[in-house]
Amino acid sequence: MELYGEKEGETIKYEEYPYLLYVRVSTDKDEQKDSVPNQIDICRYWIEKNNFEWNENSILKDDGLSGTYFLERKAMQLILKKARNREIKMVVFKSIHRLARDLKDALEIKEVLIGHGVRVVTMEENYDSHLEGKNDMKFEMYSMFAAQYPKTLSVSISASLAAKVRRGDHIGKIPFGYDRINHKLVIKEAEAEVIRKIFNWYTKDKLGFKSITNKLNEGIENGTILPPKESSYWGVTSVQRIIKSPIFCGTFILNKYTNIKVDGRKKQIKNPREKWNVFEDHHPAIVSKKQWKEANNKDITKFNTKISKWNEFRGLMKCSECGSNIVTMVSYKRRKSDGHKTTFKYLKCSAYRRGGKAACVNHTPITYEDFREFILSSLIKKWNQVELDLENNLGKNTKSQINNLNQQKIQLEKKKNRLVDMYLNEMLDKEDYLKRKSGFEIEIEKIENELYLNSSIEHKQVQIRNVKEAFSSLKKTDQDLTRVFKEIIDNIFIAQNGEIEITYRIDPSL
Template identity: 45%
Template sequence: MHFRKESVEEIIKYDDYPYKVYTRVSTDRDEQISSKENQIDVCRYWIEQHNYEWDDRSVLLDDGISGTVLEDRAAMKYIFSLAEKKEIKMVIFKSITRLARDLKDALYIREILVSNGVRVVTLEEDYDSLYESKASMKFEMSALFAEQLPKSMSVNISGVLAAKARRGEHSGRVPYGYMKEGKYLVINENEADVIRLIFHLYNNEGLGQKRVTYALQEKCKAGEIPPPRKRSNWQLTTVQTILRNPIYCGVHIANRHTTIKVDGRKKFIRNPPEKWTVYEDFCPPIVSREDWEKANNKQTVNKKRKFTPWNELRKLIICGKCGSKMVIIQTHRDKKNGERTYWKYLKCSNFRRAGKDGCVNHVPIKYEELRDFVVENLITFSEGISHDFKKNALEQKERQIKAIKAELKSLETQNKRLLELYLEDQMITKAEFQSKRNDIQAKITNLEQSLFSLQHVQNEKNSIIEMKAVIQELEDREKDLKHVFEKLIDRIVIDPNGKINIYYRFK
């Protein structure tokens, strides 16, 4: 078959050729904000030079999103959905650095788009998937350089911060108890008194972290001490952070944490102590080294720390008052014969952190009783789910799916033949070609929607069968059922009066 190049270009030029211009800025700095307009101008110039009609609605923006985090980029996900539905034919980027700053993500994005018939164009690298072969290394090399740039910047920034730390210069958020004079930390005596009080109550008065928190709340209400910054009252997590921070004995530890990428998202992890950099005498101490070490002594911490039991319903139980997660609190009672009886009950995490200033104290509910209640309700509720579908109904669905697929194949063949009639045989005019092709495309779209609906119903049935199999695991109540609860339950809302509402993941 012989195609006339001029005719093909003419069709593309005047045909409905939907495209998207993707732009991304990662910060609010002036140069980044202006780069959005710059990206659009560069892409618009290319589009008009190639005889496409500019449309402002084609521009999609991921604002304030890092190029190393794909999962948080809503505009890119929208482009994926359009590509899978065959609603776009081309995506234009100013450069690969706007597409992604991670080699794996860049290759993944290109693969998704190209595999769905979408043309990928990056202007600075002069890459166009329409003309580049799969074996071309232009895209891969450009993506690799784009990935190395933020890593090199991170190394340089780390070096600058390390040099500042060696000079005793502070960078970042100023910790409670200090203020900044020039580049250095100095003691804020008003707040430092609170720091000393916390260590005194914990080390010398024998109070646990929660009781220290409640003591601070009372003093704060009475106006004896100031509240923590950006909060109206003291919370348990604030006290815990202060007790563990070595800055209060004058020691600064750098490189304790780092970020890694897991499943397209950044995760904050703790480095092993071998990677830490310790700076002694970094700033004036508020408490002595001995007091800080005593508060962080393993025996002292273990003596005051209560054992946290395993919670199979973790993150599923929600307070009906404030919406915070419910947590398990374990307590015990000593009998006269020396035996110790343990029991676990539920408490709002907000109330646990801040007391009555955070939420309310719920009616006591034992964890074991809640677990039994949930299991019984799951078993009872699941009895209404049936996977005994009528055989003829399933067969009818399968026949419909098969017929639609056959008709879609026939329409694709008609589309190809129509193009031959116009380009090769010249049996029809361009107006006739466009009219007939639009009719065929409309039929294809309707059939694809019908096919999706039928397949979606089939997937729902498969999901029900899968859920029934999961529910069968409830027969063994002694084993860990966390994965079963997560599969079947969306959330469990507990009101302060003890009322329990279970919301399932199925109907």
Template identity: 45%
Template sequence: MNEKYACYVRVSTDRDEQVSSVENQIDICRNWLERQGYEWNENSVYKDEGISGTIFKDRPAIQLLLEKAKKKEINMVLFKSISRLARDLKDALEIREIFLSRNVRIISIEEGYDSDVAGKNDMSFEMSSMFADHYSRMLSGSISSALAAKVRRGQHIGKIPFGYTRKDGILHIKDDEAEIVRMIFDWYINEGLGFKTITHKLNQLNLKPKEIQKWQVTSVQTIIRNRLYCGDFVLNRYTTMKVEGKKKQIQNPESRWLIFQDHHVPIISREWWERANSNLTKTKKKISPWNDLRGILKCSECESSIVPLLSWRLLANGKKKDYRYMKCSKYRRMGEAGCVNHSPILYDDVKALLIKQLLEKSYMLKLSFEDQFQGKKHDRFVVVEKEIDDLKNKAAKLIDLHLEQLISKEEFKQKRDEIDWKIHNLENEKIELSRQEYTTERIENIKQAFDVLSNDSQNLHHALRTLLERVVVHPQGKMDIYYSFHVE
């Protein structure tokens, strides 16, 4: 048979691996194909390993298959069961509709589902998808109950917090780190120091946090706000919700928290924790200033974002005037341990300058973008492929370093997760670049973005992100502007 088929396999956890391993799924698909008269092709297998079936848009292999279906590079997809395709009902139906709209046949071997036989309105697929979705929710509830039972027995779940070690599931105080925790609370309560000042002092004393290289403001704030340090364990503080195909963690109302008091040995007294957090409910939440330049301005020294900070000055008439100035976000979080202190530049001045530069460029802009965008797309595709290869080589070297015990298990996991995250993003960019509609859409976006600049629309942020690749800001205020288009 000359059909261009693809086999999709997925496992999400070690427990999943026990009953539905990659090899097991491949064997089932291969057996079905050979019995139907197909010639087996190892290159037809597409794997998503260690990825939840409830996160549709974060699965590179399924995204690649959908893209191949759109390009008519495949005309049949098979998988062991619908739960391998997706555990979310909405996602399963959406994936099926995309495949069927591109005349791609769908085979689910375990359920005996064949879209060529069933047609587009068959209920068996919907029912099987619903059961997969229901099973996923039941499993989540069972896991939550099991975790709560562990906590009631005095065991700790989740990451080991700074200041503690864990043995047989129980938290024990780690003396050297616990002393730093007490120091942080003492500075905050008795000396009245703020998060930023404490962060700077910790870095100046060269005291190391648990997982990152330098202390950050958020690290200090998390310690002071965390009830864990007075011996309590909080469960059900957060809920994971699905928004636009991706998981997002939100905080539950405090009334839904499960607080286990005196769960483990405290590092500080309950009185100290309450004193440190007595103004927690009274403090107004600090609102970040609106930033049309977010994601565009980058520090020349550390490549972190340049962000606006709110400040004020007193005028001669006694009135207070607010203004926004730009700072390196890493310097703001970590002080001199993170980056250098840039000369202050006003947010409104930077924005006005960039809009002026862009409007001047618009008068010289070529009417036809197609050739230049095709060239840029090809160049970027080559760069992305090279970056992926480089990262895979780094991952291989990382394994060698771990096996030779040159780096710890924690360092290996942290660096490997970082590499995997970068590869995942680059793979998604490759998919985007390979789209045939990319050039036409990009041209239209550029033209619309210039219209927004001229009309001073509320969509200014989107327009600036479309027209500017990045703006590199140097410590003395000099800026290097990189445009996403070419002018003669």
């Protein structure tokens, strides 16, 4: 008697053979709204035809997510987690296109599932890992076709978009200063006036980005300047983007950027210039090409101050006023006698840096060196107040206990698996099989609970040991302590008056 769908005239209960049905749609467009019920119906027909009990709760769905972005698909990640935990025996898909549209991802998903004893079935390709055995050329071939589909589609879409742009249509996000009517950009005069002011301040008055940002935000306060579309205040980066964008002199660039996948996640990169499609005089210009070129002939990436890439507290420092990150700024000072440059590092709220007082408050000046010295002395003082005792608090034999429990679990699972063979060979009747199986599962669950408790203890041991080592490294003040600070500190809140509050990742008194 097989537990793979070949039982004659008898339905296999879901508890005997738990499975999942995975469905996915790439977008929320109207033409795909019927895709989910269609996928479910097709898979349900196969499930019931092969004598499996239908279970509505077995359906997992990813809505509006492309098959090319593996890590963003939560339902798929849950399937892999259940497979690793041996909680399922089969996964059913309408097609390999639904599983993944990246060859590497498709093969990886299949390997994880089959490697953990999970049967993989796809309807359109008539693929069944239980029947195919080790010959997986069929799966690999269809996966390759699925991977090629989005690339072919991308070329087709790019050609279609280029044709629209050549006709004078605008695609993408509507820029500040414009409206879109009948697919064409038209100047929105109230916003366009702000764009002209920015260019005039930059090219004629020779103001820098920070000064322009301050004037814009002052204008918002007195009602003479409009704010940007997605914020209540202007920021330095928004001003810089406007100066750099050729859209305001009537030029539209297509294919300037492309999306790639890095470690399963989407990332945007700039294409080489020879791949750009540049459309001059595509739409009405707000500023002249001459003024735009004049603005962009300057080195607009050069600042008197810039954010320091080397910052041991990156991501830990927060503004207590607005919650934004505190960044380390570097100011350059040139000595008049020999031209030698000196640097001065200080802390600043990133929101205040971008938008001035419209975004946050200006903090009391704190130099990076003084701040670092204060944090070091605070951490050392904190550590001297407590005493860690791993042996007494967390137990001496956690590792050996975990090893013993794992061995017991392996033996119980072997016995449980032998029950299936005995049942298939009719050495046990169904009632005796289910009774013994239930008994083994109860014992395995008890062991898993004990393993969880012990692994939590072991995890805490490792965590405290890491913290202990981190604190001991604080004496090495001449070294980069980035890793040490992140091991000990959760957040550092800095108030406007310079008061500092530290929250820790773990209570050293544990």
